[in-house]
Amino acid sequence: MNVRALPKHAVRGRGRPRSAECDTSIIEATLALLAEEGVPGLSMDALAARAGVGKATIYRRWPTKDALIVDALARLTDEPVHVSSTGTVRDDLVELAESVRRKGANSLASRIMPRLFAAGDNEELHRLYYERVIRPRRDRVAEVLRRGVASSELRADLDIEQTIDLLAGPIVYRTLVCSHHGVQLSRSYVESLVDTVLDGVRKR
């Protein structure tokens, strides 16, 4: 747990150790360039120049531009969501779903994240992103759901994984696929979403 998103360092050997300042200046330059110029403007040359670093210094740490982006983005994502263990399950789910929405609404993250979702080409990168970013969040939702089952607020035969999909999927899908005309999701959408997942759409 709490696995920090840092470049892998060589085994502590005999030579000069890698500079931690480089790590941070590269990550910061990455985020700055992404914010200012967008993904297409993030060339390794420009990045190295911006970070005041040789290109080799970057490649010594990250094998790929995408791997670097993952780490840089993880820095942005480290926003701990507070979930009360006393309120109703409904309120906790709203809060967790809200954190997904807010991340998607963040201009920088929402511009970069799709690139990572799209990293199906790069199996390793995709796995990394899932382990480091997606899974921890899913785990937190699963926890809340299990609490709901235990307290009989939710059905006992609940499929936990699928329910997580039902909470996160629509928000991600909307943000990525249907984000035309700059429409952004509101909090009320999220609240309504949670309620619908809880009660279903069938007439009763």
Added chain:
Amino acid sequence: MNVRALPKHAVRGRGRPRSAECDTSIIEATLALLAEEGVPGLSMDALAARAGVGKATIYRRWPTKDALIVDALARLTDEPVHVSSTGTVRDDLVELAESVRRKGANSLASRIMPRLFAAGDNEELHRLYYERVIRPRRDRVAEVLRRGVASSELRADLDIEQTIDLLAGPIVYRTLVCSHHGVQLSRSYVESLVDTVLDGVRKR
């Protein structure tokens, strides 16, 4: 309806007309290269060589590589989903959701689609993809949902758009974001998904 994904042709003018053979050989070479080499292997030079075509001939038809990919992908996507107008709403929704799942399970489409979802950079491409691929499918689901409301199978205060998100979102999300270890969704997942959307997860 049935808008074909073809390149815009010049107004019928004086000189030699554009060859239809070029259109097809380019599209076919695009799909072949994508299937064999993946997105990174689809360079315009390689494409032209593979199609036996000059690069200018491609640019004469499509302004962008992405536009070409959209058209090529649309070719793969033109699978009309049959929806009975007699069965239950539940069965129709299952059928429509299944078509989403099948598309995602297709190895080629699932490699290219993320790129299109991620096309947030390219506003125009994103709009094009939405108009040509996403919206028609959403419209069909909306139709079924409205029928369900009319027949009192579904709640009258239903948010149609959000319900579509609830049906498509989880599948897309799972396919793109959580598709680790090669796990693929099954038909039973889709059926269960539809049932959960209909009935909710709250204990009653």
Added chain:
Amino acid sequence: MNVRALPKHAVRGRGRPRSAECDTSIIEATLALLAEEGVPGLSMDALAARAGVGKATIYRRWPTKDALIVDALARLTDEPVHVSSTGTVRDDLVELAESVRRKGANSLASRIMPRLFAAGDNEELHRLYYERVIRPRRDRVAEVLRRGVASSELRADLDIEQTIDLLAGPIVYRTLVCSHHGVQLSRSYVESLVDTVLDGVRKR
């Protein structure tokens, strides 16, 4: 004969032909950069920028920087030496030897030539330089020597090739190896050299 020092062109094919303007602008930029910055300042990037040309355009014509330098230098070397067919052999030899000295005294050529002499690594380049620059000059001297033998000015058992070495060798050797303290050879050195080769150093 009269083999021009030009980059090899592809067989006249169907595509766009190579631009002659590029040839010249590249050669000119090469000579300019060499004159201004010297050999170490002749980077392919700087050259391309100076010539207003993409790097690929250079590599399309010359496989190596050295090959390019040979061609550029050949441009400088195309100075036809006038040899009277009426004067004495001694005067003709002085004139030919003088042209060797003058070339060595030329600041640009004398800076680059050694690099080519030193191209022993690159067998092909060395051969090229010999064929294109050295041999033609040796042939002209050989001609004069044969005339001298015919007219009984020179010994009949003369080793022509070695005599050429005796005329050119000392000048080249002095220029390259002993060119310390900026000392330059004078015309009188050349005249004295020819006379010594003719008469020998032995006391008589």
Added chain:
Amino acid sequence: MNVRALPKHAVRGRGRPRSAECDTSIIEATLALLAEEGVPGLSMDALAARAGVGKATIYRRWPTKDALIVDALARLTDEPVHVSSTGTVRDDLVELAESVRRKGANSLASRIMPRLFAAGDNEELHRLYYERVIRPRRDRVAEVLRRGVASSELRADLDIEQTIDLLAGPIVYRTLVCSHHGVQLSRSYVESLVDTVLDGVRKR
């Protein structure tokens, strides 16, 4: 006399003294790499690795790669030429010229020497090479020539420096410039050369 080509050592001070083993292993690695990979293969990184030495250890001893090469080459060159002070001048000159030829015939030296002749760019290196390698050899020839003048074997008005050029120049020139198709000079060429210099080419 017999100035050894060794790196300058720091004044005998307090800290750990420089290891003599490093000196030799670096020089040996230099010669080995030059022999195996040629000049372009002699990178400082490769050299350090081959010598089992840190790069700083090399730079602590030699300011430049070229300076190192000079020293390494001097090791190969320290072949004392024996010149009888009793034989004829002609025989002594043949022996000295032979040593020039043999050095040129040595595959390693002949690969490196041109680089040093061509060191016109690097004034300092060139001077160093001249002082350490060229001048001593010229001095020995000058000595023999002066003896010849004294003994009336040679003309009294002899230009000593130019005569040295006449003996060494042709051999060097042939070796460097005209060494095409792997032709190598023979001893008989050298003997004939000396005789021609002594007697001239003019018919008598």
Added chain:
DNA sequence: ACATAATCGAGACGGTACGTCCCGTCTTGTG
């Protein structure tokens, strides 16, 4: 004996140049 100080191997560092690949445009000759 022990601190001092320069050495050692290792290798990271900021840079520069390399030669290749691709992009999107332009220029040929041939239908």
Added chain:
DNA sequence: CACAAGACGGGACGTACCGTCTCGATTATGT
């Protein structure tokens, strides 16, 4: 006009070296 071929200016790529700089460990010397 369209077409195949392919050259063009430009930009980014990832690698190789350069010469300098830290590291921790080692090794003689002068106290």
